[in-house]
Amino acid sequence: MASWNSIPLEIAYQVLGWTAFIAWTFAPWPQVILNFRRKSVVGFNFDFVLLNLTKHTSYLIYNATLYFSSDVQKQYFEKYGSKELQYVSEKYGSKEMIPVAANDVAFSTHAVLLALIHLLQIAIYERGSQTFSKVSIGIVSVVWFTAGVCFFIALPTHSWLWLINIFNSIQVVMAAIKYTPQAFMNFKRKSTDGFSIYIICFNFTGSVANFMQMAVQSIDQNSWVNFYGNIGKILLSLVSTFYDLIFLCQHFLLYPARKENVPGKINEEKDPLIDSFNQPDHSQNV
Template sequence: MGSWNSVPLEVIYQIFGWFAFGVWSISFYPQLILNYRRKSVVGLNFDFLVFNLTKHSAYLIYNASVFFSPVVQRQYHEKYGYNEMIPVAANDVAFSIHAVLLTAFTIFQVFIYERGTQKVSRVCIGITMTAWGYAAVSLILAWPNGSWLWLVTCFNLIQVIMTTIKYIPQAYMNFMRKSTEGWSIGNILLDLSGGLANFAQMGMQSIDQDSLENFYGNIGKLLLSLETVIFDVLFIVQHYVLYPKTKVEDGTAGENVERHLNKPLKESDHEV
């Protein structure tokens, strides 16, 4: 099994990893606090929450399996080489557990706070059911042959797809409302920091091993970092450049925003 060649690089790897865990974990709280203070989830897209729960649940299954299962680890080394290190760190598992719990709690807030006329769309329900249906079929196919690495890779694929699409409903909602009111920018700034640290962590391992196999072997983590950075930059532009809060501070604009906040979205026919 692979081991570190440089102690300093290993230390830096751990620092980046736990920094990413810290800021990503904290990034859930600004939205929770904002919802609590407003006693409202109006402006927070429900499709985003459903996609996010699916994404983090699938990512938890992948991370926990690769980190804890000797069978999955053996199959990983058979595929990528016995000199390669396992691409999942303890901070990845810790983050996934925390993310599932905090996303579930945010969904709980949807049921107890004011939500206007916002609903979960049919498209979101269909995509989510398809994702878990794919997972169930993959389990059935993997079970007879014991293809557990292939199975957890399927869960990693689900999280990659969900990461790709989960921000789209919120970004579109901000665009239609011409406002980011109800959507916490603190979450985005912390999320961006975590994405950059996560990418840097993978880079440290790649430099130490003089190999890119940790990128290939955990393409989900790589794409997670890249997609996070891209969408977070988009939200930052929306919040600070396109729809700055100063534009809605006067009474008339505020009333317009409230009408947009409570305006039903297309494809939104199923209440949470």
């Protein structure tokens, strides 16, 4: 890895990176806990889980390959190093940096594992009439078929950077569409019951910290090549932030929790994560 020109910026980079990692690491857990406490996944959209698993698996392939493979890093520098990074290296006496940090790899690995846990909960808990849609199954099938074709295209020429950029593009597309089924379900039910808002709060924090981390790295290098050299990471932050704002608006403004039962809604208005701090002898409204 390259050396930093500013120690404070290096510290800020690490702090922001691991802040994003911690926020994104905690993001899926409230939904796991909510499903476990309710012994139900009603209200948690299955298509979101399936698309989310595809997204994070693609992102893990991109992050891990670029972070650990010296051959891919070489191809990256050959493509994005050019005159701009050579100038930075000569002026500041530092080497180019890859746009993937250790926290990115750690986050992707953890996210894949949590997505698998969500799938397990769907298999074992009450799910009502909810199923995976044919559309989401079709999308995932097309994505992995396309990825397989791209692998065989890249194999003869060892175009690994091109291949992992395909996976990076896949994760951006999946990020752009994976929230849509959940947002539409909330709109249709006029409720966010069954979908933990803590996912969104943590995800929003992680997205902002992730964007700021890349900005700090670019400021230190006096170059914005890290942004267009890893456009997928930037688009991920922007897309996630956009949908986070939609979910926050749905939860707090459009469909706040009701005190009474509403036909077709989940008969559990309190969030178990909050309710667990209450005294056990407190009365509850049904």
